Amino acid sequence: MFTVPRRSVPTALVAGLLGLGLVACGGGTTKDSAGSAAPAAPASSAPATADPDAPLREGLKLAFLPKQINNPYETIVDKAGIEAAAEFKAQAKEVGPSDASASSQVSYINTLTQQGHDAILIAANDAKAVCGPLQQARARGAKIVTYDSDASKECRDLFINQASSEEVGRSQVRLLSELIGGKGEVAILSATANATNQNTWIEFMKDELGRPEHKGMKLVKVAYGDDDDQKSFQETQGLLQAYPDLKGIISPTTVGVSAAARYISGSKYKGEVVLTGLGTPNQMRQFVKDGTVEKFALWNPKDLGYLASYAAAALASGQITGAEGEVLKAGRLGERTVGKDGEIILGPPFTFDASNIDQFDF
Structure with missing residues (x-):
């Protein structure tokens, strides 16, 4: 691998x-x-x-x-x-x-x-x-x-x-804002509910979303895929069905972002809902090349x-x-x-x- x-x-x-x-x-x-x-x-x-x-x-x-x-x-x-x-x-x-x-x-x-x-x-x-x-x-x-x-x-x-936890969290929101034009409902697909890094990043994401420059964005849900591929896939499906006006998803976990990309790539939401997060190049290459994901981040x-x-x-x-x-x-x-x-x-x-x-x- x-x-x-x-x-x-x-x-x-x-x-x-x-x-x-x-x-x-x-x-x-x-x-x-x-x-x-x-x-x-x-x-x-x-x-x-x-x-x-x-x-x-x-x-x-x-x-x-x-x-x-x-x-x-x-x-x-x-x-x-x-x-x-x-x-x-x-x-x-x-x-x-x-x-x-x-x-x-x-x-x-x-x-x-x-x-x-x-x-x-x-x-x-x-x-x-x-x-x-x-x-x-x-x-x-x-x-x-x-x-x-x-x-x-x-x-x-x-x-x-x-990386700095604050920079990770804030940069994810800024990246999504850039991709959706600063407007629309957004969701977060995390790993497990007790993940220290995920929760710290999410707190900074929420704080960043509260800034005036992001007033057009609304966080509607934080979902948890438990770092399980199939559950993350299903949680992505659930988010998109529950929030028909959803414009973007941040998934700051490599398992979650690749599972979400796999679902979106074969659905009617491709090209309509923006996905970003934290992933590896080898994991995400096919989704970048087929237009499912424009940008994502990692160290x-x-x-x-x-x-x-x-x-x-x-x-x-x-x-x-x-x-x-x-x-x-x-x-x-x-x-x-x-x-x-x-x-x-x-x-x-x-x-x-x-x-x-x-x-x-x-």
């Missing part, structure tokens, strides 16, 4: 292609948040100071835990992170559930903790449900790096964010996995502790500064359309 790019991505772009498309934008299920988390154990104390000159330890054991193992976006992220680990002579693997539920992730966290991994890298399906088990892993000495979708801040050391998922892998190694080696202002040396991606609340941002959003989509292969 992972392919080598036909052409190397320009440096500025490598810093971050946007699009919360690929399953990079999924989430956990509502029913899990209440009862699946184990009691929190005290987190292990981080070193008082970092040693930026410390070498990366050889032989580190890293584990990537995606939202779900069969998510194409997460597969690209994790494979790139595993390949990056080879650069600093670490052992890395991907493990995870076949469904996007927090309770399934919890069992994997517990197993990885028992196996004594130096770092666990997780795209959280539910910020709170995974917190207790992650705290227990930290108490046993593991460093916790979240990527794509964050866990509660007290449960991890660093969050590798694809480079390979760079996200690469950055997360180096962050985990730097934490486990004592180069950084996750404190604001520390500088991470991230291999070919150069340096990244740790921001507020232990967040490192990959880079800005990037828009794909017919003029550039054939330049990319992922």
Whole structure:
């Protein structure tokens, strides 16, 4: 499912292609948040100071835990992170559930903790449900790096964010506004109801829609496809039937946007309802070329996995502790500064359309 790019991505772009498309934008299920988390154990104390000159330890054991193992976006992220680990002579693997539920992730966290991994890298399906088990892993000495979708801040050391959450949310509304002329009813097709990244983006979307320049646009529904292809397909159908005046849909999840595009491409709504969101070029190429989708966004998922892998190694080696202002040396991606609340941002959003989509292969 992972392919080598036909052409190397320009440096500025490598810093971050946007699009919360690929399953990079999924989430956990509502029913899990209440009862699946184990009691929190005290987190292990981080070193008082970092040693930026410390070498990366050889032989580190890293584990990537995606939202779900069969998510194409997460597969690209994790494979790139595993390949990056080879650069600093670490052992890395991907493990995870076949469904996007927090309770399934919890069992994997517990197993990885028992196996004594130096770092666990997780795209959280539910910020709170995974917190207790992650705290227990930290108490046993593991460093916790979240990527794509964050866990509660007290449960991890660093969050590798694809792009500024605010910029992702606001840019999606601006893009749709451009495509529909700033007027009409719009809907959002999200992943799961508890997905941290999705919910954060959606809050910024709603705030952006409240600005005077978007007064002609009205949000009529936020639907949830649960990062499931068939459910997302059906939710798209339901939106279009329930809201006959709908002018546009934003789907900030790779599973959702491709499923929505597939439905619209074979329906009477093609050319009538605008779809945008976050997706991968390979996923969306056919829909751009057949006119179903004009523009969509994403970041480079390979760079996200690469950055997360180096962050985990730097934490486990004592180069950084996750404190604001520390500088991470991230291999070919150069340096990244740790921001507020232990967040490192990959880079800005990037828009794909017919003029550039054939330049990319992922």
